Structures are given as structure tokens and as C-alpha cells.
Amino acid sequence: MSTDTSTSNVSGTESMTVREAIREAMREELARDEDVFLMGEDVGLFGGVFDVSDGLLADFSEDRIRDTPISEAGFLGAGVGAAATGSRPIVEIMFSDFLGVSMEQTMNQMAKMRYMFGGKTEMPITIRTTEGGGMGAASQHSGTVHTWFAHFPGLIAVAPGTPAAAKGLLKSAIRSNDPVFFFENKMIYEQTGEVPTDPDFTLPIGEASVERTGEDVTVIATQRLVGESLDAAEELSDQVSVEVIDLRSLYPLDTETIVASLEKTGRVVVADESPLSYGVHAEVVTRLVENGFYSLDAPPERVGVPDTHIPFSPSLEQEVLPDAADVTAAIERLA
Amino acid sequence: MVTIDIETDDGQREILRRMMLIRAFDNEAGDRFADGEIPGFVHLYIGEEAVGVGACSALEPDDYITSTHRGHGHCIAKGLETDKMMAELYGKREGYCNGKGGSMHIADVDAGMLGANGIVGAGPPLATGAALSAAQKGEDRVALAFFGDGAVAQGQVHEAINLASTWGLPAIFLVENNKFGEGTPVEKQHNLENLSETAEAYDIPGFTVNGMDVTAVYEAVEAARERAVNGDGPTFIEADTYRYRGHFEGDHQPYRDDDDIEAWQRRCPIDAFANRLVDAGVLTEDEVDELRAAAEAEIEDAAAFAENATDPDPSEAYEDMYDVSVPELSTYAGGSLRADGGSTTDQ
């Protein structure tokens, strides 16, 4: 795909959390380009409900770190209007569940404007939002909805699983002239990893990353499940050699990398926190079947939320949330 | 008949008791959350008790309410049982939603309590709908929506009020202006002196009342209810109030000073009403203390009930999704994540 970004020659790395990686990506892009601004509920004075934008208000103005009223349809729509007229807004929707409130501006304006207008408008907007269960936040604050956005033509959707992916992809998203939905899993904000320090480090949207190489089974994972899959792979390393891929970009999807892995291992698990039916899993499996059918040695396995909402009670929430144990079980069924 | 008659001594005592019950419930919920016994988030209603109790007491028992993320007070004011509420906060099977909802989603539809809500501004359209069904069925029922000052900025709130006004529905829109939407002060969310001014745009009556005075809220809602059942359409009421605790428990509150909190604490709605009842000779000081002690004891029992209640069985996660039986869910409940239930990969 045509982003103006590429992996740069990286001089060094630094250990940071996913939260810091996202914050630094925003800080660098705000400093780099005056047209970039952040808006959302409590992103300024409060620093964001997950502290992601903490400190940005001190470094930039209230104009560019803009607290909004609780009006998702209004301010996301205003972001669309601003993007169509030369700004590069980053709009934060506090929980992805609230994307429903702003869906019209997403579906009919943001996604369609460039196409309907015959290519006459750019749409350089980034929507950052939090997904996922695991903190007892119940059904209206725990959803994983990225499939809808990956499915909807005209939108780009990314969902990083590591700090480096978070930083590199967010910077590319902000620099992109297309609307990018950036899905943050709220349970991995504290996860640490090495991140390149070069302020021009970016990662191309549309590329998956092999996080661990293996020979017997491929796990294609997203977000929190990347780490869980790496844990599962390590745990099983005596018995089976597992390759783990962070899909990173849901749309466009890196068919080449996943098919190459399938051709090597012949067995695949797809692990993503969206509900199983019609989820990211379905698209990944379809790409594999279309492009690597004869390499499949076994039916693919899916790991996801079993078509329920995320319940409040911890005993129920644990039941429906996929984790390393589910990935392990899937690998064992295949190996 | 109103739920609680504020004209009678018994009614006044009951109103005071319910406010005390809310205070005790939310103090306990805050403590238990801090102890790690309650998962998720809790948003406490402390300081705002007069709004919920004033409003629900003036409604009739069959009337509907919609609530917010800050819903414990609305529940207690509507007569919900504190033990089942606390069990829900704990995620237990004995809770109002069998543990599936938690603090933010407590509901008791049979009692006319159409749910706390995790989505800011989602209640008013539901209240408009409840008022519509009551009107269509010719029932003498009204629907009251509680929502926050922050929610007034939501498009769906505007749409709900416009519909109710245009269709002349028996609805009451009650804004709890507690001065903040999360960490953002009301002045940064609206360019209005009083949020009740928005009523003009819908050509419905709009009032701002002292939300720290349970009588003022009661009278405003009683009058609004009268209009609603007489076919005169909705009323917009703004209750001027304040939240004493953080937005949620654990909020570090960078957006306000302790002085502001203390100034409003001196206007405590419970103390104010208790003092008035003592002055009027309805209660002695000792009786006020007894009432408070009894409320606290009830909440301790509720917490003990919740602690000893049962965790839902994991299999219950697959229940309540649909009325019909869905094969996918039965398969998943059976322990397989494969829609075909397949456990073998041998080809």
C-alpha cells in the first residue's frame, strides 16, 4: 500500500510500555507537524482515562490538546471536517464501545468522502480508541469491535500487539492521508518492549511481523493475544516449534507474510479478541485458504470471544476472554 | 399516589431514610472497591442523594426511570433492594443481573428501573420510548430520565427531548448538574448559564432547582408529572448539585480543589433535611442518629449478603444472549471454540 513511510535505519532502542510508545508517537508527530492535533474527552487536563496523553497538554497548547464535551458524533465529525480541510486530527474515542455514537460520521462521511468526490479530498484522520475485556468493565466498556472497521471499505484498521508496533504504526497513521483506526487493547498498556529511538522510526501499515520463528504451527495473533501466544509458544517449546505473527494491520492485511508462514508450518491458529463469527479470524482463514489451500495440513483453529458480550462477573469474564491457555489448547489440537 | 408522600411525617422520615441508605451504600461500595472486593469501576452518588430521592419519591411506583453510570442512588430511590444491588456489584448470581451487569448496568425492569447505563446520554431516548409505550397503551405512567450535565452535550439527548416534545409524551428530563463531566468542568462543555435554558429550544418548561434540597426536587418533579399525565408533554429540570467523590473511585481529581468540595459538603442534602425535620419536631436528634445507624446496619447486611453470595457458573456466560437457542453458543458452551464442535484434526 502507498504510505509515505518505511522502516528507517534505526540507531538504537529503548525499553518502554505500550502507553509510553503511543504517547511518544503523538508527541513526536505533534512536534513535527503543526497540522496535527489531538482531541477527545478528558485528553488534556485529565491526561486521558488511561493516562495515555498525560503530559501532552503541558508541552502543547490547549488548542492542540483539545478537551471536548461528551459529543462523539460531533467531535469525530468535526475531525472529519478538519481532515478534509487540511488538518491532521487525532481523535480519541475513550472506549471503542462509544464508536457506535459516532458511527454515521465514520460510515458515510469519513469512509466515503474521497471516493464519492472522485478522489478530490484527502482524509488524514487517525482515530485512537481502546478495546478489550479483562478489567471487569462490563459489556459497554469491554468490546472488541475492530472487525467492523476492517470490514468497512474506505477505512484502514491497525491493532498493534507490541510497544514498537504501537509507536511505528501510530506515527504512520498520523502521517497517512487515509483515515486510520488505531485500536489499543487496554490490558497491554503496561506491557514493555524495545522501541527504536529514531524520531523518524515508522512502520508501514499493511505489514505483519514474525515475532517468533517456528516450524510446526503458526499462530497469527493480534493485540493482547500476541503476548499470550508468545507465552504459549515458549511454554510448549519442548514439544512443538511455534511461529508467532503479530498481524498488526487488519486492513490492509498482509496476505504474503501469513501465507509464507503457512507454507512452512502447514498448521494455523488465528487468535484475535473479536467475537468468533464473522471476525478477523474468518478473513485471515479465507486468505489462507484462497492462497495456500494445498499447504494446509489441518483445519485452522480460531481463538476468540465465543459470540457473547463481555460479562461483568470475573468468573464469567474469564470464561469468554481468550488467553494463553486457549492458544495452547488450539496448538495442541493441531500439533 | 406518589411513591412517598412528603406532606406526611412518615413520608418525610422515609425520604430521609432513603437518602441515608444511599449514602451508606455508596460509602460501603467505595470501601469495598478500595479493598479489591468489587471489580470494575464504581461511580458514587454521594452528595447527590436529594436529586434521586426527591424525584423518585414524587413519581408513582409504576413510573419508569432511566439511569446513568452513577446509578446506585437512583436504584435505592426507586425502591430496589440493597442486598441484591450489592450482590450485583460483587458480580454474584444473586445480584439483579445475575452478575452479568455490575454497578454500571443494574436494572429492575419490573420495578420500572430501566437500567443504569454505561453510555453517557443513552438513557433519555429509552425514557422517550417508555413514555411512548405508556401513551400508546393509555396508561397513566410517566418516564423520567436522569442524566448528567455532561450528557446534555450528546446528540441523542437532544433527539430524545425533541421527540418527546413534538409527540407530547409523558416524559421528564432531569439533569443532575454536578459541575463536572468526568474531569471537565461544565463551563468547558456548554456555553450556557443554566442548562435548563435548553428547554426553550423544545418549547417545553425548563427549571433549575436546588438539587441539595430534596423538597425542591420533589416539588419540581411532582409538578412535571402532573403536566405529563395531563397530556401537556415533557418538562426539563436541572438540579443544581455536586459530587463529593471522584468521578470514579481512584480518580486523582487534578481538576478541582478540596476547598470547593468542602464548601459543597457544608450544604450536605442529608444533614440539611435532617435538621429541618428536627426543627419541625418530626424527629429528635436521637431519632436521626437511630435512622442513620439503621441504614448503615442494613448496608452492612447487604455487604455480608454479597460476600456470601455465589459466583456464577462459567457456563452462564453463554446464557441470556438470545431468546432462541443458537447452535454456535451451545457448541462454545460445550467447551469447543470450533463452530462444528470438532475436536479432531486428523484428516
Ligand SMILES: Cc1ncc(C[n+]2csc(CCOP(=O)(O)OP(=O)(O)O)c2C)c(N)n1
Ligand atoms: C458515549 C460515552 N462517552 C463517554 C463516556 C465516558 N464517560 C463516562 S461518565 C462520563 C462523564 C459524564 O458526565 P455527566 O454526564 O455530567 O455525569 P456525571 O458523571 O457527572 O454524573 C464520561 C465522559 C461514556 N461512558 N459514554
Ligand SMILES: [Mg+2]
Ligand atoms: Mg456531571
